[in-house]
Amino acid sequence: MKQHICTHINGEATEFLCDAADTLLQVLRDNLRLTGTKEGCGTGDCGACSVMLNDRLVCSCLVLAVEAQHSQIETVEGLANGDSLHPLQQAFLDHAALQCGICTPGLLVAAKALLDHNPSPSESEVRFWIAGNLCRCTGYDKIVRAILAAADNMRTTHDGAQS
Amino acid sequence: MQYQAPTDLADVAALLASADGKGRVMAGGTDLLARFAAGMPKPDVLVDIKHIAELMDIEQASDGSFTVGAAVCGAAISEHAALCSAWPGVTEAMDLIGSVQIQGRASLGGNLCNASPAADAVPALIAAGAICRILGSQGERQVSVADIICSPGKTCLDSDEFVVSLYLPPRPPRSADAYLRLIPRSEMDIAVAGAAVNLTLDSADVVVAATIALGAVSPVPLLVPRAADVILGSKLEADVMTRFKSVVSASCRPINDKRGTIDYRNHVAGVLAARAALIAGKRAAREGL
Amino acid sequence: MSRSPNGSWRSVGTRPVRPDGIDKVTGRAVFSADFNLPDALQGAVLRSPFAHARILRMDTARALALPGVKAIITASDLPEITEDQALINGQPPDFRDMSANILARTKVLYEGHALAAVAAVDAKTAEQALALIDVEYEVLPHVIDVQQAMAPDAPVLHDSLITQGITPAPSRPSNIASRHEQVHGDVEQGFAQADIILTEEFTTQPVHQGYIEPHACMARVASDGQTDIWCSSQGQFMVRAYCARLLDMPLSRIRVTPLEIGGGFGGKTTVYLEPLAVLLARRSGRPVKIQMSRADVFRATGPASGSYISMKIGALNDGTLVAAQGILCYQAGAFPGSPVRLGCMTAFAPYDIANVKMIGYDVVVNRPKSAAYRAPGAPMASFAAESLIDMLAQRLGMDPLELRIRNAARDGTRTAYGPRFKEIGYLQTLQAAQAHPHYSAPLGQHQGRGVASGFWFNMGGQSSAALTLNEDGTVMVTTANPDIGGSRASMALMAAEVLEIDVDRVRPEIADTSSIAYSDLTGGSRVTFAVGMAVTQAATELVASLQQRAATLWDIPVDQIDWREGCAVASIDGKQEILSLSSLAAQAGKTGGPIAAHVSINAQGAGPGFGTHICDVEVDPDTGRVTVLRYTAIQDVGTAVHPSYVEGQLQGGAVQGIGWALNEAYQYDDNGAQLNPGFLDYRVPVASDLPMIDTVLVEVPNPRHPFGVRGVGEVPIIPPLGAVANAVSRATGTRHVDLPMSPPVVLRAIQRAARRRR
16 A cells, blocks of 8 residues: 655655655655656665755665655755755866766765764865765765865855854 | 554554564664665564654763663764763764764664674674663563674564663773774775774773673674683783784684685784774773772 | 967866756756656566576566566567677677677576566566566586686586687687787797896786666667667667667667766676667567666676786896786686787887787686776786886886886887887876875885876777857757766867857757767777867868858958957958857858758877876785875876866776775675675775875877877776785785785785795
């Protein structure tokens, strides 16, 4: 029997029907056509399916869709505000932090979780935080630089707004 | 598969009992869902325990003991300053499990009940002398973590029982723990070997209590009292540590598998245990007199 | 194509945001698994649990009877490919093998070998149906090790496989598909001159390309047979050609629309799922989507060959290399076709050595058919060669870069594989390495520094580009090559450079196979060079057309018209007149209609690429764990069109090589089943394993390209194996000859060396 789930995705009240065994990743991609969240492994080892679930960074392949009942989910599709990019998205573009782009949505979601939690991460903190997001193209160098630059930029903007 | 998410502690055992052996408890689900993805048969009833307050709480009692809900995720444990400061080894062991994404879900209870020989948190919990509060339809019991895992993948819990919380006892001053594991990469791997050391120093930095537990070097996480005996009464001097290392290595009963060989595991368990003991010793000494 | 007075280009060499960037940071970009059609069925593939078995019987009746199952296919649904259809223009791949690889005919040859495919209303039903296909196997002995596979008593994979390249031809089948010999000078004489001879044996394990996007495709077949395929690959024309040959269809019947590709590295230069999806769609009358799981990707695609290499070098006491010899045995996987010949050609290509003899064996084993992986064949051979060079430097007490400089190939050096090098920048990479602060930085205890170099041919090939001028003066640049790492940006930059307009007025697009002429696939580091050449020529033609249109409007001879800053310029009656691109576009109707240029070429003159890497490691002497502390990749890149993406190629290639060197390997159980078909135990490098990867772009322009471009994508995966091994060897004081250098392997070497010293 299908279950009826009411949840919030990127701030929008969203309903869907799913089987108890469906993963959140399957529902996001197949039912809701939010295909920005990628499947790279289906076993929690690559991070391409990273989303925020009730303010925690998770692999959506390791979350059951039924667990989304009455929860808050954020995906890559919710990062930009209308047509204005999140500073992390802009930094990834400016620093050429993507090549093929398949890991990019997961990395952006993970990086946002990092900066929400730690606005001034060190290089090492960035590297360990994104260790669960595999990228095979870039060697991570430009990704790490982009995240550090976005953090810098967000702090400056934030400080500027306060002063 | 039926999904249930009770909010009342009392309902869990009842749901498990009614599933007649075909029920399964899910905390973070990071092991369970990965196994479903690999084609493992699904249970008839899946009981999600994350909506029950007792399972999601960390409590510190006035005697300094902690009760950690079995489904509290790793990220929440790492964010609990008092717990991290009292039990650096237990909390760092939990923190080593998987990525930040996994930490958003994985729990001590899940890591324990998954019953993997290589579980990172389990040796640390055993060394800490942690005790499980277990609830079932027949009532409640307290079991030491060291006695939970019977064989790889199997616990001593009945099919209608589940772990509610883990109790970390109050500890004397100048006590500390540490956990180290060996993985080929810096993150994201399963331990090839792991070692937890929990110890107490006296005012002269002499070890007066020690517990050593090892992971991934035997079918179930291993307590090594013989190794503890070596450092008891010592100040972790170099010659003591050399002996300690060889006793640890000699106590291992590992297998050859894709993650490591017998020889390598024996050797590395000794290296890790010695390093963990020194870290724990330094941490305990820092606590002052 | 004017260089500004300061010698730089106006667009080439700048770092604009890539044109497809926004789609890729917002999640809008459509990768293969993201493409859906409303009435699509889901496909699933039945795969062999055995490494080697005869298929005695296969019965699909029970599966077909399952409600929701719409079609099932097996090898009997694939056309028989005759010998004269096996090759296109006499070149590999062999389509009989490819056909038997996508669906096993009489035998399964590796665990994961496809046997049948199902289309059903949903993925769950398709999976259930797979379990209902009855297969009876006769399990056969298997072999996965290359040396064991070469033994006379080894289980034979193919009863008809007679070793090629041996005269007289052997009378019995074996697993040695071919023997390749490359002789330059006289090695016996060379070794006779040598003061020092060093010999060593090396092994490397198969490694997977490890793209994060699993293979996936969608196929739709209309009732008249017209077929559409949507997929990610390294070449939509490759997919079309391979499907047409495998399914015996005319090319005009198939349209392949390229979707965004989530990494390829050579691994997506063949087909696995597409022909199956077409057959299932044809049979069911509905679109069919098939996606691989990560385990399928590991078990049935890629990898790069594993190898056993025996190598020997001879040198004079002053360090001059006088002879080199190698026997290279590469695992082809289940069907012939390892890149061993390329290994033979590249191993010593960076050096001027008078006498070189290389013998390569292509050996089939019960593993998935190997596929191209970035500089196919070169990294393992280079690992052996660069290790020996490092051993020689240690023996001579000579700086390893000095030793390489002494022997470096220069302009005019005749390579061991034939041609003479022209305008190469190898020496410059060595000099840049010497001058880099990394090379003189102090090292601590248990630390070591390794250097190694690498060579790759780089390729040209058939390439098409269409430039069309829009009515408002913006320009479309349409090409036929999937953009794996930013090639849209480099195409736009080169077009903008020729047109002398801002790059944001140029929009690059990648067309389906019905919308543009043929192009070879994205591979061989050829796109920026060869497709870039087509784009450049098309842009040049476009400028000529624009000048012609201006001549018409001004009614003056075309040779009086210049093209400057995106405008036609002429001096008419002593007065400078200007017609901008926009006004020429707006008036196109008056001057002859729409303005466009379409260029299709077979680009020649690819410039060879050389790189030199420096790697510092620290080795934990008690556990054998290796940490990469610092890494610098230096490469002659010709001209960096978009330097950020060039750096990205160097960084990404270096890290893939580091993974190859340290922890990546296929593991098998005693039955030949893979033990680690997932990212948990197939250990690609993660961010916390690595330092920043410093890059130095040496720019020695390739004179045969309008902007001096050389391919850059493949060279950077070659040096890391040697650089890391040399660093670990120096840190531990003992030579490491087996990859990967995982902690247990390194510890064992340390312990052995300690025992030897005692």
